[in-house]
Amino acid sequence: MKKKRTNISDIAKAVQVTPSTVSRALNGGGKVSEKKKQEIISLAKKLGYRPNPIAKSLLENRTNTIGLIIPEFTHHFYSRMLAGIESITSNSGYQLLICTSNEDQSQEIKSIYTLLDARVDGVIATISKVNDTFGHLQEVMDNDTPLVLVDRFSEEIEAPYVISDDFQGAFSAVDHLCQIGCRKIVHIKGPDNLSTTFNRLMGYKEALRKHEIEWEEDLVLEGSNPDLEEQIKSCLETNLVDGAFAYSDYLAFEIYKVASQLKIHIPDQLAVIGYADEPISTYITPTLSTVNQQPFEMGAKAAQILLNQIENPEIPREFVSLPTELIIRKSIR
Amino acid sequence: MKKKRTNISDIAKAVQVTPSTVSRALNGGGKVSEKKKQEIISLAKKLGYRPNPIAKSLLENRTNTIGLIIPEFTHHFYSRMLAGIESITSNSGYQLLICTSNEDQSQEIKSIYTLLDARVDGVIATISKVNDTFGHLQEVMDNDTPLVLVDRFSEEIEAPYVISDDFQGAFSAVDHLCQIGCRKIVHIKGPDNLSTTFNRLMGYKEALRKHEIEWEEDLVLEGSNPDLEEQIKSCLETNLVDGAFAYSDYLAFEIYKVASQLKIHIPDQLAVIGYADEPISTYITPTLSTVNQQPFEMGAKAAQILLNQIENPEIPREFVSLPTELIIRKSIR
Structure with a gap:
């Protein structure tokens, strides 16, 4: 059993006044002699009195x-x-x-x-x-x-x-990749059922459309796939991928890992953009371009x-x- | 004002039984006809009845x-x-x-x-x-x-x-540095007033003592110092520092930064150990040795x-x- 909390009645008894006098002394309002008030306040302090949160919140x-x-x-x-x-x-x-x-x-x-x-x-x-x-x-x-x-x-x-604005965030990233000359841009998608996944994919597609690049199903990978590393590898090997846009910085690091295995140089052969500006992005080599979501x-x-x-x-x-x-x-x- | 919660009395009125019958129907125990019980349960569900947490927790x-x-x-x-x-x-x-x-x-x-x-x-x-x-x-x-x-x-x-065991963690790190031949080991301390800071400093000193290396005040830097980067720089320049042990991985990264500026090679010229095994430690180049605290x-x-x-x-x-x-x-x- 928890120890009983000190309540207003305990203080009232000890100082020999009514509970409502104690309440007035502690909360202000109404007449209480200054001496009695100080006595009540000091006793309340000493006994560790705090207003009952339930009573207080009900009020x-x-x-x-x-x-x-x-x-x-x-x-x-x-x-x-x-x-x-x-x-x-x-x-x-x-x-x-x-x-x-x-x-x-x-x-x-x-x-x-x-x-x-x-x-x-x-x-x-x-x-x-x-x-x-x-x-x-x-x-x-x-x-x-x-x-x-x-x-x-x-x-x-x-x-x-x-x-x-996930659509705009993804659009600006992929638009930038297209502007610097990338034509085969892989996208690693986020988890299903999330608006963020859907909107970033839409932004990716819209930027490709703007630059008259046809969207290819083979270039969109599922980030949650347990064989993601293999998938990235086969995608980078089969296609002449020159750009990558990932749903998150962590998924971009997966691309870094595979690129290093395949001796594909970032950024000379492959430009990479992540998402979310995780602090790791400034520590990794080369530092990762990303989208800040504020x-x-x-x-x-x-x-x-x-x-x-x-x-x-x-x-x-x-x-x-x-x-x-x-x-x-x-x-x- | 928050909307009034459905309580047992509301259900009792609607089904025309006593509140205690409702309570028995919902919590089991006592006699309630199966038909009444189902009626009560279905109404409680419909009205979104949940037991009053305050009453329940007081009980x-x-x-x-x-x-x-x-x-x-x-x-x-x-x-x-x-x-x-x-x-x-x-x-x-x-x-x-x-x-x-x-x-x-x-x-x-x-x-x-x-x-x-x-x-x-x-x-x-x-x-x-x-x-x-x-x-x-x-x-x-x-x-x-x-x-x-x-x-x-x-x-x-x-x-x-x-x-x-911060003492042991620091001791094992600095002991290792000594074993591989480091003789001038800088330590970047953690925040004042923390047991972790004190114990890691003690572990550092004890490992030096074990290897008969004298402890030097100049080699212990305050991690919270706003001029930390300058301090590390002047410490690395003046002393022939060949090892570093930091209170945290983030403080170890400060050493990485300065070493790169001074063209001091890690690990050839300077061996570095951090603390806490932050995920960043495996992404940074060279990957950071550290102490895992479980x-x-x-x-x-x-x-x-x-x-x-x-x-x-x-x-x-x-x-x-x-x-x-x-x-x-x-x-x-």
């Missing part, structure tokens, strides 16, 4: 906490997004309670209920890779708890969104929208798509 | 949540530690509520109270870099909420600990100890120090 209907659900922390993207969220929430006196879904929807659902049970004032979430049901997210909003979804979009759930700004914007919704639930839902930035490093001539 | 005095406080997520170390914790907690039906302190003690204190207010069943925490007060951690234990501290140790607070195992062990304490508060406090593993890569001949 105010606020806990000043915000729930955050993200897939994982191994990608730098999410720690930058977290930093952006914190830059807004901590200034506004909100505490974050974070849950990770590990890209598993059943874990995401459990996390949602844990956060609702903790009575968070709002939720920011990135939906997990596997996503085929959205009732738990709808329930958050039905419970009148503001919700903002970040990074990944689904047509299945109407909510405020803050995403990155994860800090995404997090900050999502937090701003959420806090606005908490203050004023009636404001219309926003859909924000942030621009990306193409970063050219030594993996491009 | 059971359990929320099946565990609070986790860590400094940040940019270091891979903490996401591996988190994975280790989750490997234990999720199998046991516990949900994690994570807070980040950003190495700021006031944030750490707020997080502790947020987690206590959320009525977590236990807390796992890594104390922040700046740490000069420990009352909030003591309060967790005084509140009969089990606490386990990980990674960083302080004599100021008696609690169960799971740490890594963060996954640390997290898993901490979670095991915490769950044991939750089940049986009377078991004695454990102090676990996990062994490290020296990983030799191409930064060493």
Whole structure:
């Protein structure tokens, strides 16, 4: 059994006043003699009195906490997004309670209920890779708890969104490869079921179309394929590939690995662009060109929208798509 | 105002039975006709009824949540530690509520109270870099909420600990450098006030002592120094440094940077060992030798100890120090 918390009645008994006098002394308002007030405050301090959070939150209907659900922390993207969220929430006196879904929807659902049970004032979430049901997210909003979804979009759930312009990000990368003369550009795709995967593939195709290069099925590889290394190898060997655009920096590193095995020189024979600007990209040789998604700004914007919704639930839902930035490093001539 | 939750009375009214009948139908136990039971269950489902978590947790005095406080997520170390914790907690039906302190003690204190207010069943925490007060951690234990501290140790607070054997980790690294013939070994120190910084420095000194090499103050640099790059440069230029041991892989990369500027070849002229085995270490050229701290195992062990304490508060406090593993890569001949 947990130790009983000191409550207002304990203090009232000890100082021989009524509980409501203690409450007035601690919260201000009403008449209490200055001497009694000091006595009550000092005793409350000594006994480690803190207002009962449940009683307090029932009264105010606020806990000043915000729930955050993200897939994982191994990608730098999410720690930058977290930093952006914190830059807004901590200034506004909100505490974050974070849950990770590990890209598993059943874990995401459990996390949602844990956060609702903790009575968070709002939720920011990135939906997990596997996503085929959205009732738990709808329930958050039905419970009148503001919700903002970040990074990944689904047509299945109407909510405020803050995403990155993945189409434009991919388009600018592949457009650049075409401009420097690449004609055979391989694309390594992201996980199925994600809007980011779909939009980056569309951006890739659209840039090829702009440069009148026909799209070839053989040049689009599945990043999740367990034989990815073999696939890249056979693709680089069979086709005269001169450019590569990967869904993520980590997938671009797979291309680096195979190119090194096949003695294909980056950037002289093969120009490579990744996605997400992971810090590793500046450490690897040659440094990797990539697309910056502004994860800090995404997090900050999502937090701003959420806090606005908490203050004023009636404001219309926003859909924000942030621009990306193409970063050219030594993996491009 | 949040929408009112469906409660047992709402269901009871709708089905025209007593609330206690509804409770029995939903929780089992006592007599309820099968037909009524099905009617109640289906209505509860339809109305989105979930047991009131506060009433439920007051009853059971359990929320099946565990609070986790860590400094940040940019270091891979903490996401591996988190994975280790989750490997234990999720199998046991516990949900994690994570807070980040950003190495700021006031944030750490707020997080502790947020987690206590959320009525977590236990807390796992890594104390922040700046740490000069420990009352909030003591309060967790005084509140009969089990606490386990990980990674960083302080004599100021008696609690169960799971740490890594930093002394041995540093000793084995510097011992190896001496064995391959290094005689002038620079050490870049970690942040002040951390047990990890102190113990790695001690391990460094002890390995030198073993090889009868005198410790030189000039060869120990402060990692937090804003002029670190200049300091490394002047140290490498003035002394005939042939080895380097850094508090972290990121600090080792600073040595890489300066060595490249000064055209000092790694590993031929300078052997380098970092600490923590960040994934970047295998991508950088030459790949970095480092000390693996087993963060996954640390997290898993901490979670095991915490769950044991939750089940049986009377078991004695454990102090676990996990062994490290020296990983030799191409930064060493």
